[in-house]
Amino acid sequence: MKQPKNGEGRGSANVFRFSLSGLMVFCLCLVAGVSFITCKVAGSRRAWTAGPVMNIPEPDEQDKYTFTRQGPWGELLTQDISLQRPVEYLNQDLKTVQPPVWTFRGMNVAQIKALFIANGLPQQEVEKALAPDCVSTQGTNTVFKPSDAFVLSLNSETRDRLYSAMRGLDVNVYLDWPYFYPRDTVKLVLADTRPHPDDLALFKQLVYRGKDAWRFTDFETLMGRIPTLERRVMMTASLARQPAVLARLCIRPNTDIDQVATYWGHAPNVRFTDIRPMLEALKRLPKGGTISLAFLLPPFPRERLYTYPLPPAPGEPVPDCHWSTLNFWNVKPDNRFLEAAECGRRLDDDFYVIPQPGKFGDVLLFLDRQGQRRHSAVYLADDLVFTKNGQSYVRPWMIMRISDLHALYRDFTIVYLRRKTD
């Protein structure tokens, strides 16, 4: 670059001459210098800014998995997660795999054939499936051992239709309690790199789409076709995901603490004196703060949330949903609620039906087609419940969305109950 000498032209002191290469070098140096400085400044400023980890996320920081919602409970920040079953619980179960057995209670082969045909299978296929070497009788029950070929031959629609028809008949535990993947969570399984690709391909063939969720029922068939324990464990670890929710209460400097404390503090064994100081401490922070919902729960769920029951000793009952629901407010669990009859009595005597849950502690009861109480959960706030799914030590106590629970118990009717003392 050079400036023209004086006398070479009008205004020549203010004119700069560049060769092409000189201009390029000049521009590159300028761009590089600015980029470097911008990088440093932007990086260090971001490093000092507190994010939504402790602070309440702004609307543009929220997405469909992490969002806030207001109500009488205050402002809840929820984050969808999926829990996988602990690997330690899988090794033992998967060492030997039993082939599937379907037990049709009080039904004969002809009735089963009619059931199959009524739910989408052609006559010919039914005859082949229910060949004499695959069926046997046990008292008034017919036992059917579906072959791999039969299971694999079903297309997604037929599988959904047939399995839905058999659900609730106590034919097979996986028919009654399939793995289910609400929303797009089945993609997480399909995208998981831990299972063997062949196993994932087989899973893809067997998973089927219901009205509101993907389901997977043919667990025994899948496991039977996976040659090694290690691969079975990996596949099962990926399959056994349960949608759950991490929930936090947001307290802003202008939050009405009285309203929030009233909602969460009215319940037995939840003391205002414990809740209020925490909420007020957060309110005093310049930007407010959040607190895990677990701090607002009574001792029973607080101690158990996101933990698994211990594997039971032989003959020892495993705490189930009803035990968990009816002990929700207890400091010491009452083991009478391990018995269905006692649970029924307590629900009949101490609760009344309401159209919708609206109070912390309301109960959701899931009734099957025969009116049997198959599941219960405790309403927390918004669309969240505290639940223990199934009488199994491999399912934790957790918070779920009502819609996900409904998808799991799709064919059941929900009844909402409130304690007579509320």
Place this chain on the structure above:
Amino acid sequence: MAKLKKENGTASAKEFRLNLTGLIGLCLCLVAGAAFITGKLVGTRQESAAGPGLNLPASDVADGAISAKQGPWGELFTQNITLERPTEYFSNELKAVQPSVWTFHGMTVAQVKSLFIANGLTQPEAERALAPDRVSTQGTNALFKPSEEFVLSLRPETRDRLYEALRGLDVNLYIGSPHYYAKDQLEWLKGDARVHPDDLALFKRLIYGGSDVRRFSDYETLMGKIPTLERRVGAAVSFSRQPAVLARLCIRPDADIDKVVMYWGNTSNVRLIDVRPMLEALKRLPRGGTLSLMYLLPPFARERLYTFPPPPAPGEPIPDCHWSTFNFSSVTPDKRFLDLAECKRHIDHDFYQIARPGLCGDVVLFKNNKGELRDSAVYLAADLVFSKIGKNYTMPWTIMRIADLQALYSNCSIVYLRNKTD
């Protein structure tokens, strides 16, 4: 900008001429464009970088009340809060304020007098304070009812020296366990509208201690001079503030879960099968997530964290720091730890001394200059402990920073212990 013409009038393609304005314009455009593009690129990269939210604080950096710390425990975010005692605990006890009583166990009046003189009071002052209408004997103990004049007359240095000498002698609850305030907390108190200015002025006369931490022991005297219940409650609530910490574990998509799980799952009654699924669920989130430290604590601590003990029935012991420390990993609290002698036996038998805490569950002991236990807490991670200060139902179980606890027990030495089974 113009290309330089050759002498024959045709333009040289290899030379560029810029006047000053043009050069400035070109530079500005280059600078603005480079800064904009670099800023966008840096922002996008940060957003898609691992992290449970945007713009996380760098490790070991504090941003106001929030700090992040990396270690074998993972990545811990902590937020300083202040807890106030529940108003409900004050209303009753402040309806009728009892005057202060100092009980000198196993001491005569003469010995008490000597103690006073040895710690800053002049002979006449001591004589006047310990006038016959102010002292009495109860068995082997001397009882002293300090007058308001005496308490108010103490110079700050004398108050500091005398009360330090009395601490540990179990003379009075508030001398043994004073309220303490960091410097910025006192600034806050000045702006608290709940405290009447006269009451604040009186409070300022009564606080004592160093420049970093001030203490307050003359609670009964102050309350006795406040004329109305409403003012007493306002002052008591405001003065009852204590520092605490909200802590969350941060799990990024690239977090080493094994390391984190091994740290937190090493504590008794914290099961790896409970901890791992939660952490892995967070790791699978696109930006990771955070989890309240509460989920990683054993049941005893999980159930009590940020709650207050219920007011005891007459004669019923109050759970104190040692009971809390040695029951930290208990499923069912062991009442033997209400007895200090039992705690000492437990320490001698089951613990060994270490230089610094490093495992969740290590014990932090505070001993006075006579080797007597003054306080204990359980080390969690970073600089955090699980603590229950004092034998007082109005103090909650909290997470605190070791430094804050040290400030409270500034005249004590710290000893770190580890369980022999660890």
